[in-house]
Amino acid sequence: MLAHGEGGRLTRRLIRERILSAFGNDILESMDDAARLPAMNGQLAMTTDSFVVSPLFFPGGDIGSLAVYGTVNDLAVSGARPLYLTVSLILEEGLPIVVLDRVLHSLAAAARRTDIRIVAGDTKVVPRGVADGLFINTTGVGQLLETPPPGPTALQAEDELIVTGSIGRHGMAVLCAREELLLQSSLQSDCGPLWEPASLLMDRLGTRLRCMRDATRGGVAAVLQEWAESSQLTLEIEETRLPVSPEVRGACELLGLDPVHVANEGTMVVAVERDALGDALSVLHSHPQTCDAVRIGRGTERKLAAVVIQRGLGSPQPLDDPLGAPLPRIC
Amino acid sequence: MKYLDEYRDPQAARKLLDEIRRRTTRQWTLMEVCGGQTHGLLRYGIESELDGVIELIHGPGCPVCVTPLEAIDFAQQLALRGDVLLTSFGDMLRVPGSQQSLLETQAAGGRIRIVYSPLDAVELARRHPDTEVVFFAVGFETTAPATALAVKHAFRDGIDNFSLLVSHVRVLPAMELLAQSPQNRVQAFLAAGHVCTITGYESYYDFADRFQLPVVVTGFEPLDLLEGILAAVTQLESGRSCVENCYSRSVRSEGNLIAQDIVREMYEVCDRPWRGFGTVPQGGLQLRDEWSQFDAAKRFNMNLSLPVIDDARCRSADVLAGRIKPTACEEFDRDCTPDRPLGAPMVSSEGACAAYYRYRNPQQVTSGG
Numbered sequence: 187m188l189a190h191g192e193g194g195r196l197t198r199r200l201i202r203e204r205i206l207s208a209f210g211n212d213i214l215e216s217m218d219d220a221a222r223l224p225a226m227n228g229q230l231a232m233t234t235d236s237f238v239v240s241p242l243f244f245p246g247g248d249i250g251s252l253a254v255y256g257t258v259n260d261l262a263v264s265g266a267r268p269l270y271l272t273v274s275l276i277l278e279e280g281l282p283i284v285v286l287d288r289v290l291h292s293l294a295a296a297a298r299r300t301d302i303r304i305v306a307g308d309t310k311v312v313p314r315g316v317a318d319g320l321f322i323n324t325t326g327v328g329q330l331l332e333t334p335p336p337g338p339t340a341l342q343a344e345d346e347l348i349v350t351g352s353i354g355r356h357g358m359a360v361l362c363a364r365e366e367l368l369l370q371s372s373l374q375s376d377c378g379p380l381w382e383p384a385s386l387l388m389d390r391l392g393t394r395l396r397c398m399r400d401a402t403r404g405g406v407a408a409v410l411q412e413w414a415e416s417s418q419l420t421l422e423i424e425e426t427r428l429p430v431s432p433e434v435r436g437a438c439e440l441l442g443l444d445p446v447h448v449a450n451e452g453t454m455v456v457a458v459e460r461d462a463l464g465d466a467l468s469v470l471h472s473h474p475q476t477c478d479a480v481r482i483g484r485g486t487e488r489k490l491a492a493v494v495i496q497r498g499l500g501s502p503q504p505l506d507d508p509l510g511a512p513l514p515r516i517c
Numbered sequence: 518m519k520y521l522d523e524y525r526d527p528q529a530a531r532k533l534l535d536e537i538r539r540r541t542t543r544q545w546t547l548m549e550v551c552g553g554q555t556h557g558l559l560r561y562g563i564e565s566e567l568d569g570v571i572e573l574i575h576g577p578g579c580p581v582c583v584t585p586l587e588a589i590d591f592a593q594q595l596a597l598r599g600d601v602l603l604t605s606f607g608d609m610l611r612v613p614g615s616q617q618s619l620l621e622t623q624a625a626g627g628r629i630r631i632v633y634s635p636l637d638a639v640e641l642a643r644r645h646p647d648t649e650v651v652f653f654a655v656g657f658e659t660t661a662p663a664t665a666l667a668v669k670h671a672f673r674d675g676i677d678n679f680s681l682l683v684s685h686v687r688v689l690p691a692m693e694l695l696a697q698s699p700q701n702r703v704q705a706f707l708a709a710g711h712v713c714t715i716t717g718y719e720s721y722y723d724f725a726d727r728f729q730l731p732v733v734v735t736g737f738e739p740l741d742l743l744e745g746i747l748a749a750v751t752q753l754e755s756g757r758s759c760v761e762n763c764y765s766r767s768v769r770s771e772g773n774l775i776a777q778d779i780v781r782e783m784y785e786v787c788d789r790p791w792r793g794f795g796t797v798p799q800g801g802l803q804l805r806d807e808w809s810q811f812d813a814a815k816r817f818n819m820n821l822s823l824p825v826i827d828d829a830r831c832r833s834a835d836v837l838a839g840r841i842k843p844t845a846c847e848e849f850d851r852d853c854t855p856d857r858p859l860g861a862p863m864v865s866s867e868g869a870c871a872a873y874y875r876y877r878n879p880q881q882v883t884s885g886g
Contacts, residue, residue: 439521441633442866498561498739499530506855506875 201309204283208290209273209297209304221305223270226329231266233257234325242289242319244363246355246375249322250292252451255379256402257326258300262381263398263454265334265388269327271297272306276321279314289320300379302326331388335395338457341417345396345485346463348456350383350476351376352429353406354448358437373433378452383473387456390469394462400454405447407493407505409455414492423483423505425497446495446505457485524738525561533743534566537750541570545753546702547746548695548839550688551578551709552867553737559876561739571746574702574839577691578709580656581608581865582837583791586827588684589614591819592653595682596627602645604638605653607631611864635667642671642679651813654681659711661685661802662776665783668804668811680813685802686789688712689720694797695838696728703839705749707735710764717772721760729758736764783808792827792861793834833860836869843870850874
């Protein structure tokens with residue numbers, strides 16, 4: 187009901203019975219207007235993201251786990267240990283309570299798994315038709331490591347490019363889970379946390395690690411385009427090296443999509459100094475979330491195009507933005 | 518992946534390329550009819566490998582590209598009525614109409630939904646009995662059986678809030694128009710494999726005979742395309758002009774008889790204006806009179822009296838007829854890009870301009886990528 191978001195008794199009951207019981211911790215349970223956090227040494231990192239995925243539940247995840255991992259991963263690839271999270275819910279009137287409960291428990295489980303504490307939140311209910319079931323915003327605070335990776339401006343020619351798992355799984359799992367698309371498939375989203383492998387990588391490689399980025403909307407292609415722009419290098423990849431599962435490939439072929447443009451939610455692109463490639467791969471292979479990591483290409487001095495891909499027989503071609511149908515909401 | 522990798526094997530492709538070069542004594546001019554073939558030729562670098570050996574002219578086989586502006590404008594009017602939900606394949610949404618694209622219509626409040634099959638549109642109509650669901654039926658003989666089936670299902674199940682905005686086109690009349698043209702330079706056609714899967718290729722015998730042009734039924738993967746080119750070159754070099762099937766894993770000479778039956782039951786052949794082409798005699802399909810209740814143009818009084826004209830800068834007519842390559846257009850990659858297209862061939866996943874833009878050689882990139 188709308189009244190659940192109006193701040194009165196119903197709101198308090200919703201928060202107490204549903205939300206606190208799912209997320210409960212001492213900071214949240216004080217129910218103050220602002221969360222009080224302990225003092226910390228060093229720099230903080232902060233990020234925010236909103237999640238509007240449709241459908242709410244998809245093979246391999248749901249909007250709840252996605253809302254945690256999405257924000258955790260943004261902190262992780264920036265070199266920050268995830269510590270605190272805020273969760274804001276926008277609920278469409280009429281959303282079944284069982285759906286809300288399922289999402290809240292998924293949020294809570296994902297937060298426990300990544301060791302991040304949910305310390306503040308907000309709940310609004312909007313009239314039916316104004317939102318699509320449930321939207322979530324999360325803001326994450328993390329503690330920046332002393333020497334986080336320098337970022338894409340530090341990329342140099344000869345640096346190696348790695349992708350940490352088979353690509354396109356999230357986008358295709360969500361697409362195929364939509365009710366309109368009657369594709370039977372065993373596709374699973376890669377939705378998952380990247381902090382552990384990211385931190386292992388930073389420990390082992392130090393400054394030989396240039397940058398990391400989770401390849402969400404726009405896929406691996408979008409990350410490479412941004413990095414090429416920041417570094418003024420040309421990034422070269424080879425199509426045959428891109429790890430793509432037969433399920434993703436089949437679905438992409440059918441729908442005319444290129445996996446390099448399809449979203450991931452637990453897979454990152456990593457750039458490392460050339461002689462650190464072996465170390466980086468062995469670290470990544472030791473963690474289940476990134477055990478399928480492979481080298482996909484490298485940086486070179488700037489040529490005419492920012493990102494080029496070698497396909498088939500001919501010379502490398504510029505990697506372009508996706509054409510054709512826009513994808514539905516996937517994150 | 519089975520049925521893909523074996524048709525993309527680079528070593529086998531190189532062998533075929535060598536064989537084509539070996540057999541070719543002069544530069545022949547071939548037209549691949551279908552835009553899907555154009556994309557394959559460019560994506561896999563076949564076009565550039567054969568540069569100077571074979572001239573490939575890109576044909577009009579992009580249904581989204583040849584859908585008349587009037588039909589897009591009418592679809593937009595329908596979407597903006599409020600009581601109509603317009604459903605369409607995703608490709609159609611970015612194609613510019615005379616004022617805007619369907620995607621822009623959607624942003625302006627138009628009710629538009631992408632579906633992946635016309636039967637999904639029937640299902641939407643079933644679930645929303647208060648809404649008129651219209652499916653924008655574009656495509657060659659390949660998609661016509663599915664839209665015919667959708668009408669049949671709607672009729673069978675008594676769904677009276679479903680209709681089709683029909684803009685189906687037929688490929689052979691367009692090939693005839695090209696072949697008859699005094700400016701025709703095409704010496705052999707690579708016929709569209711998926712169209713022939715439905716229609717078969719018996720109807721091409723007369724065409725090949727009349728115009729003395731080889732017709733090779735060709736698929737879409739690199740090896741399919743190379744085998745098609747090799748067969749066409751072999752015919753040309755020996756002075757033959759017959760119909761040959763190089764896509765036998767999908768195509769039989771008589772085609773898919775069940776699909777043909779349902780198309781014949783629901784549709785009749787009509788003259789149709791093709792965008793960039795003018796009216797193609799017998800170039801379209803329309804619903805038969807007995808199914809007119811499912812014809813959105815009749816149901817919602819589509820007014821065809823106002824001719825609409827493409828952006829004058831767009832040379833898609835020349836591109837679709839194979840008179841110029843997309844890169845010869847002054848606006849290519851300047852005022853015309855997939856984000857801001859002047860014409861349909863820059864948008865569609867089968868459009869020749871989009872293929873050239875997407876797979877262009879880095880040396881040709883002028884805007885720095």
